[in-house]
Amino acid sequence: MNGAVAAGALSIRHAGKVYDPEGLNVVALDGVSFDIRSAEFCVVVGPSGCGKTTLLNSIAGFDQLTFGEIYLDGAVLARPNKPPLPGADRIVVFQQGALFPWKTVLWNVSCGPIQQGKANRAAAERQARNLLSRVGLKGIENQYPGSLSGGTKRRVEIVRALMNEPKILLLDEPFRALDALTKSVVQEFLLELYDEIPKTIFFITHDIEEAIFLGDRVVVMTTRPGRVLRTIDVGIDRPRDYRVLTSERFLKLEREVRESIHDEARKAFEAGERELA
């Protein structure tokens, strides 16, 4: 790769995943292909069980593909016979949150560079303090995550991810458990951060409004077996704030996404009913 090319270009090629619990051969992903440009904010939406998280886990190195390949900056990240390997170039922010509750905020945020041997403790902590105060989280360094609100925990976890200077940030429905008001605050936090430190972002959600508000591009997936139904270019200028939510372009896109996802959601629901019956 040419060093001058900004890093973090992801390429997903015919990715497929078959789970085989008791010989049932559940196809979670079926030939998914799309590219994410360097520093692009890509949001994947789809009904429950469409394989979004499977795809994210394959990128993160938690799970192995059954078919296809995933490339990061031209290098193979995942393919069927390659044992999955997580790395600091792809950090995940989890749905339920995974800040270590037994360590302080400062330790949590600074542990990545220390463990990877990229910085000593003093340097990493200085960097962590800087980053925390830059994003308005000064003063909580010595608290335990358990004493923070849900929204603050999410922000700290995003800061912890950024400390590793990942090529791509993987967010798995990170704001799902938050109440509506907190959610909008944390969404704006992420947008500001993205404008300031552009990163390739792979963001999973099934909140359509969130998808369009945050993303450059929305990839709509079908219900199981997961395929790409369509991709939609958002094309709303940045920086964005909550006023975007009522703009004409936003509402038009929202209707478009909702229409294409609705049939899939119904199919997923009916399939679920069948499984239960």
Add this chain to the structure above:
Amino acid sequence: MTAVEANISRSMPTRVWRRIARYLTLELFLGIVSIGTIAVLWEFANPLGIPVLSNLPPLSEIVRTSQQLLTSDLYWDGWLLSIRRITSGFLLAQLIGVPIGLLMALHRASFEAAFPIVEILRPIPPVAWIPISILFWPTRELSVIFIVFLGAFWIVLLNTIGGASNVDPNYRRAALSLGSTPRDMFWRIILPATIPSIVTGMAVGMGIAWEMVVAAEMVAGRTGLGYLLWQSLEINAIAQCIICMISIGIAGFLSSEIIRLFGSFVAPWQRMH
């Protein structure tokens, strides 16, 4: 700082202290009232005709006749020896139970090999081990410590296995992404995530350890609070019997407090819960 803010910041500690003081006063007051009521009922149980309690000698008589016991070396040695047995047996249970529990939780083959043995031995009540431990161990002291050990061992073992095998997989994944080596994974993720379960096991284990030390001293001991308690029956000394019972109650209570303190020291992040 405005005048109002200054006023608040000055009165804040005072207010907090006053609340704590009021709370403590109330707590203390109620505690004294409830203990006092029982003492009065006990003292006058006979004239009042209260069943059961009236079979006991009045409290004042117990206090009078217990003077001799409370100033004897026998009694205080009893405390010391029981505490020593508890400490040895309990610590041994942690030192052996926690590592075995961690190994069983993290190493599949160890678990499969050890689990059937654990499941067969665990339901045997520790008191049922008293005869064989008297036969097996060279001294009575070791037999008693062994019984205490067994009382605390199973619960700490099970809690350690449970805690270490239920660590949220996302903590492991996050740690792997952040560059943890297997060594970091154990010391910085698995172990701290297991500590709260271990402390819970210790709290329950300590309770069982006191039950066991009393039972073992009754059967196999020649000293200790449990032995004194049993002896009081043989010499028909009801004051000694009651004093020993209350002493064991106090010792158990103090032990639980120590475990609680230890817990808040090794798991400070759980303090606010």
